Amino acid sequence: MSFRNNLQYLRASHSMTQEQLAMLLGVSRQSVTKWEAEKSYPEMDKLLKMCQIFDVSLDDLVQGDVTATPVTAAAQAKAQVLRANAGGPPQDVCGYDEHMRAFAAKIATGVLVVLLGVALLMAVEGWAETYQPALEALGLIPLFVAIAAGVALFLIAGLQHTEFQRNHPFIQDFYTSDDRQRAQRFFAVTLVAGIAFVFTGIVAMACTDAASEFVQMEAAALMMGCFAVGAFLIVYGSMLLGRLNIANYNQAREQALAEGELWEGLASMDLATLRSTYTDEQLCAMLGVEQATDEELLRVRARLERRRRKGQITGGLCAIIMIVATIAGLVMLFVPGYQTPRFWMAWAIGGLLCAVSAIAVSSFVKDDPTV
Structure with a gap:
């Protein structure tokens, strides 16, 4: 057999x-x-x-x-x-909780490190501008080191998470009601603490309106440091709360696997070959429909094609935006007449524009052509 x-x-x-x-x-x-x-x-x-x-x-x-x-x-x-x-009573046999805690810690720490790099840049520039103008460029060293460390943490966390998802496409929900209540309380604490740090930085900056430029620069650096700690707390608490949604994890992985398999089959086979490869029952199970009619298969093919196009459009727009942001940031950093200590804002604005472009593409390019 x-x-x-x-x-x-x-x-x-x-x-x-x-x-x-x-x-x-x-x-x-x-x-x-x-x-x-x-x-x-x-x-x-x-x-x-x-x-x-x-x-x-x-x-x-x-x-x-x-x-x-x-x-x-x-x-x-x-x-x-x-x-x-x-x-019955499930257990974490895959190490999901440990992995998600480490994943959340790496992502939140990456955010913290990058923002602290910006705070150090502002602090060094404020000190150098007042006492040692020739050393003003030293502020770039902690910024670039922080960006490199943050990107490294993001890449490591992303690769490890992708590998974990590949090895464990399905996780049984093992969290109890007590676990969920503890996670919700922890999230509430981190959210309140994060917001408190953000407001503390804003108040510290507002109290220096009448102070000297040096004090204002150092206060701005302190504000950015408070923003960094607040962002770390909020991101970490949010990701730890989000890890409890195992149903969403399973659904996303199952949908990704199914869509990958379906697209490969739907794109490379005609309807006759597809029907000879899969039974109607299997097609209904993979498509999530009651009847695997020709019209339904064609509709799914169109929907998957539009979803692929949407991803390609979003990725292309974000790549163009970040290239332009990088060029603008380098110009503001090195080109005389355009130099400014706020050159790093180019990348921040680029990130916001990427988010806006993703929302716009999702709004105007529908997954389902019938919508």
């Missing part, structure tokens, strides 16, 4: 649905569907886990005939326990 037939038989004999098996293996339901449709093959660690779940050898599972071996009562009891654990 083929692996496909063996897997279908083992699921049926153990009264296990595709969702339950996917939960036990830490994969999406679409992955199990593709295995049983012989459109992909599980990795070795998933095969070994299936051998443990169904109490069969690897050779029998991959290329043997498991129907020749009757399912023992012990194997059925073991599968029942596994299903009960999958649907």
Whole structure:
């Protein structure tokens, strides 16, 4: 028998649905569907886990005939326990909570470091402008170091999170009501504390209106430092609260995997080939529709194409905006007559314009052409 037939038989004999098996293996339901449709093959660690779940050898599972071996009562009891654990009190078997805490800490620290670099730049420039004008350029050193450290933290956190999502496309929700209440209280504390730091910086700056230029520059640096701490607290608390939304994590990963597979199939196959590759039941499951009609397949193809175009347009606009912002920042930094200590605002404005462009593209380019 083929692996496909063996897997279908083992699921049926153990009264296990595709969702339950996917939960036990830490994969999406679409992955199990593709295995049983012989459109992909599980990795070795998933095969070994299936051998443990169904109490069969690897050779029998991959290329043997498991129907020749009757399912023992012990194997059925073991599968029942596994299903009960999958649907009963869940546990963090994938290290999701630890990963998300580290991810939030890296992102928040990156924001903190970059803003502190700006604060140090302002502090050094204020001191140098008053006492040592020849050393005014020294303020660029902490700024560039901070930007490099912040970007490094963002990249490391992003790569680690992408790898975690690839290895764990499905996470069972293991958080209790007490966990959620603690996270909400922690978020409230960090939000209030972050806002307090921001207002403290604003008040400190406002109190120096009548002071000397040096005092104003140092007060501006203090305000930016308070902004940095406030942003760290708010970002960290928000991400720790957001980690509790495991349903959103699973839905996003499942949608990304399904859309990637669907786009590859819909873009490279005509309707006849697509129907010969997948059954109507599989197409309905992947598309999330009741009937896999030709009109529905064409509508999904158009929607996915528009979503891809929207991503390409947004990425292109953001790339152009940040290139222009970089050119403007370098001009304000090095070109005589245009030099200003506020050159870093070019990148801040560029980031805001990127956000505006993303919102505009989402508003005018609909995913569904019928909308």
